[in-house]
Amino acid sequence: MVWRLPHPRRPGQWSDTCVWCRLTGLGYSRPMAGPLRLSFQTPEGHPCARAPVSAAELARALGMEGIMEGLWQAGLPRGPRRRGESQRVELHVLARLADRLDPGLAGAAALQDLLKETTTSKGRPIVLVLDLPERPMSLQLLAPPAQLSSAEYERDLRDGPEERVAEVLATLVTWSREHVERPERLGGLLVPHLRAPETRAAAARVVGTLGLTDQAPLLERLLRQGNTLATRLALVGALMDLEHDELALRTIRSMLVYGTKENHTPIIDVVVRHAQARHLSDLRAMLRLLEPVERVALSAALYGLGELSVYARIARALNALNSGTSDTITARVLSAMELVDSSRFCPLLSRYADRETRRWFGARALAISASLQRNGRRESTCEELLNEVEHALWTDETERGIRLVDQLLVLEPQNARALYLKASVLKDEDRFEDALKCATSAVAANPSDWQAHRLRGSLQWDLGRSEAALEAYDRALELNPTDPFTWYYKGYVLYRLRRPEHALPCLDRSLSLDPDVPSVQNHKAFCLEQLERYEEAVGCYKRSLRLRPADVATRDHLASALHKSGELTEALQVVEITLKLVPQRLRSLEQRAETLRVMKRWRQAEDAFADVLREAPDRFNAWVSRGTINHRLGDLDRAVECLKHAVRLSPESVPARNLLARFLKQLRGNN
Incomplete structure (x- = not known):
């Protein structure tokens, strides 16, 4: 025989319970939803002019498991309530009692937020009229009460x-x-x-x-x-x-x-x-x-x-x-x-x-x-939560993504994907130590996750631990040797450690897997320049520019490599194109002036250094170069003036002081 009894832990709901289980206290089975009705009135019993909160949302919040029991424990009167009588409580009193609920109780925070700004109706308190379902006299074996x-x-x-x-x-x-x-x-x-x-x-x-x-x-x-x-x-x-x-x-x-x-x-x-x-x-x-x-x-x-x-x-x-x-x-x-x-x-x-x-x-x-x-309570599954996290992060809803991933990690602390995503967000926020802890946990949860190893390597590098970063990249490559970015990251670290001969094979492997990545072409060129293989570096920069023509920084690197390889005319052409794209770019102005100086085109070089100094009057080397160029042009007065500027900027420079003294001596001799 089965009775329909009040649910033992959820006010306002009922459960179907076996007779033996109920009498012996050994348990209960499935819950059945019962109606929880409420309305808002003035103290005199008249309907409110304006409902302060949604009645449906408030009924749903009060019907959550343990909420009514918690409110009773906090001081809400339990009754007794005669058959058919409703319970009345002022809304601001209910809000005060809700603030006393255990923060860990499911639904407590939602109820507190709902009641946070209780209001009045035309200046008078609002009364909540709560009608819990009647508890039936359910025993049928004996005469009912x-x-x-x-x-x-x-x-x-x-x-x-x-x-x-x-x-x-x-x-x-x-x-x-x-x-x-x-x-x-x-x-x-x-x-x-x-x-x-x-x-x-x-x-x-x-x-x-x-x-x-x-x-x-x-x-x-x-x-x-x-x-x-x-x-x-x-x-x-x-x-x-x-x-x-x-x-x-x-x-x-x-x-x-x-x-x-x-x-x-x-x-x-x-x-x-x-x-x-x-x-x-x-x-x-x-x-x-x-x-x-x-x-x-x-x-x-x-x-x-x-x-x-x-x-x-x-x-x-x-x-x-x-x-x-x-x-x-x-x-x-x-x-x-x-x-x-x-x-x-x-x-x-x-x-x-x-x-x-x-x-x-x-x-x-x-x-x-x-x-x-x-x-039951409507809750997203862990798979659904993970999808929501990834969607939030991809759509730049970082705050929501962090909130969801923290919720997921409460449910599954060893969820490797969730740990990886959290580590990625923390890395973007420059919280490298916290991110490394999450990435390490992700690796422990799933040692075969090559992406977690790769992220861990990047974080080790961010924290200045180059050898640990290389170890992490090596582990990621053992698990997935065909990821071009892992090869690139490893090559980048080796390049920064000034080990270009070891970095080049990694960068070449990355380009063999994905040749259309400008940054990899650039870093390969950097390594080649460190090895003084300037012609090959020029080829890498040109391939990078074909992929990204408007990248002026790569144009600067190309001009520098052409300069070092002796292709001064082509270097000057590259610089001129850059200045058409960005007319006042200081580095390009300096490259043009230096290239013209090396080409011994003195008048053009003097004008080019003048352009540099108009943009950056504190450039010590530019004043020195302009002074020597004017000396070659026979303009000693301007040469002395330029050297005086240089000495004022760097009084401790012995070569500049000696050069100034020599120019002054020549100037006095001529006079």
């Missing part, structure tokens, strides 16, 4: 036979607190049954379910006495329901540490059933005390409470299931999946069902997946 008087229940609890007392306790455990008119009176009637070992467990469950907090001290005293396992677990569950957690959680830890491993399953079943968001830190500490399969069960409950970091453990367990897994373990893992309350696990369940040959387990996995898809 409406057909029995309080006196009859009291008489049965006080004087009824053992069988009748058991039936009454089984009925009461299905009630909620609003069904009890005098809770303190009921608590007093339960005391004898709490003291009796035979009825202690059932009575304790009634105390916890109905929130009879006056009996908490008695439960604590009874828990310290000798009890059977079932009774001890019933007492622990009741204390957790009553928020007397210290002794309950200490007892659970003691049972896990000192008890037999066979008892772990019923212990975790009780913990899962009574766990709330306030228990998260204690539950996380329990994980290391459990056997692997029970860790999965507790992790599923933690995930349902908003602890996303346990996702990887649950996913690993689900991915490990196959037809060879024992029935016991398979059933336990699938039962745990009912607790995650998230559509994120649906693809994992579907893939398991595809490979499972035992029809019962395959069908159960598909049923759980359908239930999570219908009733």
Whole structure:
């Protein structure tokens, strides 16, 4: 037989629960969404002139798992609420209570953002009218409460036979607190049954379910006495329901540490059933005390409470299931999946069902997946999150990309691709040490990822660790010897280390794989110039310019290489073309002046150096060269003037002072 009962951990929702599981407290199964209706009114009960927030969004936020329970713990009145009566609370009060929620509780941040700017209606407070669904009188084995008087229940609890007392306790455990008119009176009637070992467990469950907090001290005293396992677990569950957690959680830890491993399953079943968001830190500490399969069960409950970091453990367990897994373990893992309350696990369940040959387990996995898809929180799968991260980074939405990749790494801390993408973003932000840590983690997560090795090499170079960079590039090339950019990066490092003879083979290999990369052609030319192979360097620069004709920096390098190879006329032509593209480019002006000086075209060279000094009057070498050129032209006065400028710029230059002295002596001799 199955009852439709209030969901034990989600206000406003219901669950289909086996009779035996409900009476023994061993667990519950799939949730069923119940309507949560709300509206906005003035204190007098009139509709608001303007809704401060979306009613649909607020209803969805309040319906998140654990939110209402957290608000009740923060001070929101629980009731009692008579049948058909709504709960009223001022919106600014609800906002204040929402700020007290545990930051780790799923949905808390969304609710706080929604209520951040509560407003008034025409200067008056706004009242939220909240209508939670009625909790049904669901036990059908006995007469429903409406057909029995309080006196009859009291008489049965006080004087009824053992069988009748058991039936009454089984009925009461299905009630909620609003069904009890005098809770303190009921608590007093339960005391004898709490003291009796035979009825202690059932009575304790009634105390916890109905929130009879006056009996908490008695439960604590009874828990310290000798009890059977079932009774001890019933007492622990009741204390957790009553928020007397210290002794309950200490007892659970003691049972896990000192008890037999066979008892772990019923212990975790009780913990899962009574766990709330306030228990998260204690539950996380329990994980290391459990056997692997029970860790999965507790992790599923933690995930349902908003602890996303346990996702990887649950996913690993689900991915490990196959037809060879024992029935016991398979059933336990699938039962745990009912607790995650998230559509994120649906693809994992579907893939398991595809490979499972035992029809019962395959069908159960598909049923759980359908239930999570219908009733669970809508969450992106890890694959979808990764696609969103890559799209955000490709569209320059860096902030959103970082936020998404951090969320993904909470779920899967060893996701190599996510670590690689985060390292790339951190590198772009010049956070090289942090980026290197991420890249190293990516390599550890997937040692065969050649891109992660290549990125790690680039970061080592950025941090000034050239040998470590070369080692990383070598490892990347072992994994993928046909990537032109890895060969280029290795050649670049060797070039910067002034090892051109070793850099050239790397650059040649890069160009053999992709010849249309101007930067590689340029760096090959740089290496050739270091080896004084200027004609070959000229050829590389020309190939680079054919790929990128407007690159004036490459034109400067070409002019310099032509100059060094003795092709002065062609070098001058290249410089003139550059100056047509960028008329006031200082380096090109200097190249033109120096080329004309070497060609001994003195008058043109003097004019060219004059152009240089108009753009940069502090060029010491230009003043010296212009002075010597004017000396050759016979203009000693201008030659002396130029040398005086040079000496003023660099008084410590002995050659300039000697040259000035010689020119002055010649000038005096002529006079």
